[in-house]
Amino acid sequence: MDDMDDMDDMDGTGHAGGGDGVPGGDAFDDEEFDHGSLEEELREAAAILDPVPAELRQLAVEAYALHDLDARIAELTFDSLVDAIPVRGAVDVPRMLTFHSGGLTVDVEVTAHGLMGQLLPPQPASIEVLAGPRAGAALTADDMGRFASDAAPVGPFALRLRTGGEVVVTEWLRA
Structure with missing residues (x-):
């Protein structure tokens, strides 16, 4: 490999990698990221770590049911x-x-x-x-x-x- 090819592999910090500053990584592509699965994982974590009390959930449901348009x-x-x-x-x-x-x-x-x-x-x-x-x-x-x-x-x-x-x-x- 010549010196120019080595320079192309450098990310500006002296490390080999992509142009996003992450060694060995490619630029983060938001379009390819699955937001739905992340949201689902966060919902599951919140349900386990900080569950909504049953009484509060019932109050919310009944408050909505009592809503008169x-x-x-x-x-x-x-x-x-x-x-x-x-x-x-x-x-x-x-x-x-x-x-x-x-x-x-x-x-x-x-x-x-x-x-x-x-x-x-x-x-x-x-x-x-x-x-x-x-x-x-x-x-x-x-x-x-x-x-x-x-x-x-x-x-x-x-x-x-x-x-x-x-x-x-x-x-x-x-x-």
């Missing part, structure tokens, strides 16, 4: 944990929440003993308390828009209201 989202506009001025010495104060969606306002008071609320303008409605994997508690708002539940929500929760032909879902909150 026609439902309007009631936006949280007041939360006493964030917006209210704390009262010195007050203990076990209820959490006050206000949601708005279009012309509907939902006021909710959450305590350790349950929740109660009112729809404004006052109107009858069926209400579900959505709370993760448990079946939602069914409530009914009377003609004055008032509703109550003896069970306090635990963990993330939302309310789904059905007023006439309209469905409104509140934002999810942590109790």
Whole structure:
């Protein structure tokens, strides 16, 4: 082999190899690389090393199943944990929440003993308390828009209201 052929085999670092800086290697060809098998191997490794808890998987499935495409989202506009001025010495104060969606306002008071609320303008409605994997508690708002539940929500929760032909879902909150 002559000196010019030896120079062609050098990668610029004094090592024999391809032009990619890897001794003895060819340039990495992304088109020939099988991304599908790499993704599958990574999924298998994650499933073994850091599996998704069954409860979280169930919550995700049920949250997706509860998704109403026609439902309007009631936006949280007041939360006493964030917006209210704390009262010195007050203990076990209820959490006050206000949601708005279009012309509907939902006021909710959450305590350790349950929740109660009112729809404004006052109107009858069926209400579900959505709370993760448990079946939602069914409530009914009377003609004055008032509703109550003896069970306090635990963990993330939302309310789904059905007023006439309209469905409104509140934002999810942590109790």
